[in-house]
Amino acid sequence: MSKPAEAQPADPLAQLIQKNQFVGWLCHVNYEEALVLTRDDWKLRAHGVPVNSFLVAAASEAPAEIILLRVTGAATLPSNEAADGLKVEKLKQRPAEAAAGGAFSDLAAEQFQLGGLQCRVLGQFYSANGRLRLGCDVESYSSAAGLAVYRPEGAALEAIVNYVSPERLASSREEAKRLGLAGDLPRFPIGTVRFSSTDRLHRGEAAGRAVFHLNAVDFLARRTAVFGMTRTGKSNTVKQLVSVVKHTSSEFKLKIGQIIYDLNGEYANANQQDKGSIAEVFPADTIRYRMMATPGFELILNNFFHQVAEGHSTLRGLIEASKIPRSADLEAFLSMDFDGPRKEDCNTDYEFQRQTAMHDLKLAAYRAVLARAGYELPEGFKFTFEVNPGVRNKVNPSVNPADGMTAQQTFEWFQLVRQIQDELITTAGKSWIEPDTNVLINLLLQKNDQGGYIPGYRLLQPFKDYHAPNRRTDVCDEIYQHLLAGKIVILDLSVGDPVQRERLSKRIARHILRSSMATFNAGQHAPHIVIYVEEAHNIIGRAEPLAEIWPTIAKEGAKARLAIVYATQEVSSIHPNILANTENIIVSHLNNQHEIGELARYYDFGDFANSLIRAQDVGFARIKTLSNPFVIPVQIDRFDPEREKRRGAGGKPH
Ligand SMILES: Nc1ncnc2c1ncn2[C@@H]1O[C@H](COP(=O)(O)OP(=O)(O)OP(=O)(O)O)[C@@H](O)[C@H]1O
Numbered sequence: 281m282s283k284p285a286e287a288q289p290a291d292p293l294a295q296l297i298q299k300n301q302f303v304g305w306l307c308h309v310n311y312e313e314a315l316v317l318t319r320d321d322w323k324l325r326a327h328g329v330p331v332n333s334f335l336v337a338a339a340s341e342a343p344a345e346i347i348l349l350r351v352t353g354a355a356t357l358p359s360n361e362a363a364d365g366l367k368v369e370k371l372k373q374r375p376a377e378a379a380a381g382g383a384f385s386d387l388a389a390e391q392f393q394l395g396g397l398q399c400r401v402l403g404q405f406y407s408a409n410g411r412l413r414l415g416c417d418v419e420s421y422s423s424a425a426g427l428a429v430y431r432p433e434g435a436a437l438e439a440i441v442n443y444v445s446p447e448r449l450a451s452s453r454e455e456a457k458r459l460g461l462a463g464d465l466p467r468f469p470i471g472t473v474r475f476s477s478t479d480r481l482h483r484g485e486a487a488g489r490a491v492f493h494l495n496a497v498d499f500l501a502r503r504t505a506v507f508g509m510t511r512t513g514k515s516n517t518v519k520q521l522v523s524v525v526k527h528t529s530s531e532f533k534l535k536i537g538q539i540i541y542d543l544n545g546e547y548a549n550a551n552q553q554d555k556g557s558i559a560e561v562f563p564a565d566t567i568r569y570r571m572m573a574t575p576g577f578e579l580i581l582n583n584f585f586h587q588v589a590e591g592h593s594t595l596r597g598l599i600e601a602s603k604i605p606r607s608a609d610l611e612a613f614l615s616m617d618f619d620g621p622r623k624e625d626c627n628t629d630y631e632f633q634r635q636t637a638m639h640d641l642k643l644a645a646y647r648a649v650l651a652r653a654g655y656e657l658p659e660g661f662k663f664t665f666e667v668n669p670g671v672r673n674k675v676n677p678s679v680n681p682a683d684g685m686t687a688q689q690t691f692e693w694f695q696l697v698r699q700i701q702d703e704l705i706t707t708a709g710k711s712w713i714e715p716d717t718n719v720l721i722n723l724l725l726q727k728n729d730q731g732g733y734i735p736g737y738r739l740l741q742p743f744k745d746y747h748a749p750n751r752r753t754d755v756c757d758e759i760y761q762h763l764l765a766g767k768i769v770i771l772d773l774s775v776g777d778p779v780q781r782e783r784l785s786k787r788i789a790r791h792i793l794r795s796s797m798a799t800f801n802a803g804q805h806a807p808h809i810v811i812y813v814e815e816a817h818n819i820i821g822r823a824e825p826l827a828e829i830w831p832t833i834a835k836e837g838a839k840a841r842l843a844i845v846y847a848t849q850e851v852s853s854i855h856p857n858i859l860a861n862t863e864n865i866i867v868s869h870l871n872n873q874h875e876i877g878e879l880a881r882y883y884d885f886g887d888f889a890n891s892l893i894r895a896q897d898v899g900f901a902r903i904k905t906l907s908n909p910f911v912i913p914v915q916i917d918r919f920d921p922e923r924e925k926r927r928g929a930g931g932k933p934h
């Protein structure tokens with residue numbers, strides 16, 4: 281089902297013509313528009329002709345070219361006026377009993393059945409070297425040809441909506457080759473073509489449905505927007521995408537890492553309403569993260585004893601967002617940084633060693649503060665740092681910190697340091713305790729420089745839960761490794777402090793971009809990663825500075841093979857620069873002219889203005905992809921956890 285359209289039929293054009301789907305004759309055509317004459321019985325036989333349906337017009341059953349049309353409305357035939365007059369006369373004489381059923385039975389009937397279809401010319405199919413090609417305009421048209429018009433369905437419709445130009449196919453093949461795949465990049469089936477809200481006929485039992493695919497070549501390393509009013513299926517679309525990308529990538533042995541910023545916890549957890557979640561469908565390939573210890577979830581948090589700078593900046597964010605009164609020591613603590621000395625900044629090796637020793641002392645004092653505040657030590661953790669023999673003997677000759685100390689021993693060691701601090705003078709005549717370390721000792725011992733009481737380490741106690749004592753590596757790196765392995769990472773952001781959440785979200789995004797960019801800059805192929813974000817107006821909204829991490833990913837991520845899928849309710853809420861560079865747009869119901877106006881500026885979405893406002897059907901989307909030169913209306917498949925699980929065991933999606 282998801283195999284690329286590898287083999288083409290002998291005559292790729294003939295496959296688009298289905299005799300049973302004949303709906304009428306082309307009366308009139310120019311570069312932009314066409315008028316089709318049709319009849320009730322022909323329309324019915326072709327399972328209806330809804331507004332927005334595709335039509336094809338051809339001179340014969342083996343044509344050299346085919347005009348592709350989209351129905352935009354009903355049209356008045358030149359002969360209609362006379363027929364309408366006659367019809368009114370007939371209706372005047374019609375008895376009420378006729379309402380029970382039956383059409384006009386006399387000769388006029390045939391005339392009354394005729395009608396016109398107003399169409400827009402979308403392009404022209406022709407064949408070149410045995411392959412189907414689509415030009416997005418008509419080169420020439422024949423006014424007198426009287427082309428037959430069909431409403432394609434099933435296989436023919438599938439060929440139209442899944443058309444990929446030979447150029448893009450070639451680039452897909454090239455990319456596939458780089459990735460070691462045979463053939464083209466895969467395609468992801470996400471729904472079936474649907475033209476109108478009422479779909480009794482065109483998607484009924486007898487009608488052939490057409491599966492619509494998103495091509496990996498369009499989707500990977502590209503931007504995809506998902507728009508629509510609340511409860512119209514945005515999250516479902518995202519779930520469906522995650523799921524088909526996962527299934528297809530497993531089938532093709534193509535690693536695609538996927539990361540979901542799950543603001544409401546709907547991807548991580550089975551919720552009552554939808555009975556199932558991504559995590560449930562792909563248990564072995566999904567890793568869930570949370571900011572709060574929960575069974576089945578990894579902690580997004582870091583180990584404050586190992587990732588010192590990160591832990592400190594977390595504390596800074598939390599304290600700044602709290603109402604804790606600021607003392608001089610607290611201010612000094614907040615403005616500290618924990619970057620170690622750099623060799624290139626030091627004049628001599630000796631100077632570098634001295635600065636390193638001072639930095640280690642500062643780290644020890646900081647960690648002692650954390651331990652004093654009750655932050656659990658990582659397993660087997662010891663306080664270890666070098667102190668020159670002169671100082672060591674003055675502080676406590678029987679203890680050498682280089683041998684490793686417990687938290688209690690370290691606390692006591694700093695207590696002794698404080699007692700003789702005035703005597704610890706360097707050869708340059710300065711205090712051996714540097715200012716930052718001095719502040720940390722103040723916090724540790726709860727005494728300021730004047731010897732007055734301060735709350736000190738107690739201020740850090742409320743934030744203990746942000747420290748993950750069991751974590752060894754940086755969480756960002758761990759997540760990136762999962763993505764490299766083609767896993768689905770869900771960041772459940774439904775719990776935890778909002779400031780922290782935002783900071784961590786950005787940090788993870790920055791880490792992904794940086795790591796993949798580094799691979800790209802080193803001349804290697806970056807891994808394929810797809811990032812999904814909801815409520816996108818918050819991060820790539822109109823007011824967001826474009827230099828921020830999210831807009832940067834949206835603008836430049838493609839180089840590093842990062843695809844971004846962003847969902848939000850309003851088209852107008854997204855930064856116009858980013859929207860203009862979004863290759864794929866998926867829109868369900870919008871409820872006002874302003875939003876429609878924003879959207880109508882792109883491609884031929886204007887054709888769907890009425891239907892987008894009117895049809896509120898869940899999952900009924902209009903899709904513009906990179907490959908398709910025009911918008912395609914699609915009913916997105918419902919993400920059905922049970923079916924997805926079976927699919928993993930060989931079931932079929934449709
Ligand atoms: N294509 C679909 N087919 C059938 N049911 C669907 C489809 N898409 C969504 N639904 C159902 O409709 C409901 C709302 O869908 P969803 O949560 O995806 O909407 P949403 O646009 O993300 O809403 P919100 O703006 O509130 O986040 C869900 O119960 C979902 O199962």
Ligand SMILES: [Mg+2]
Pocket residue numbers: 514515516814
């Ligand atoms: Mg949603």
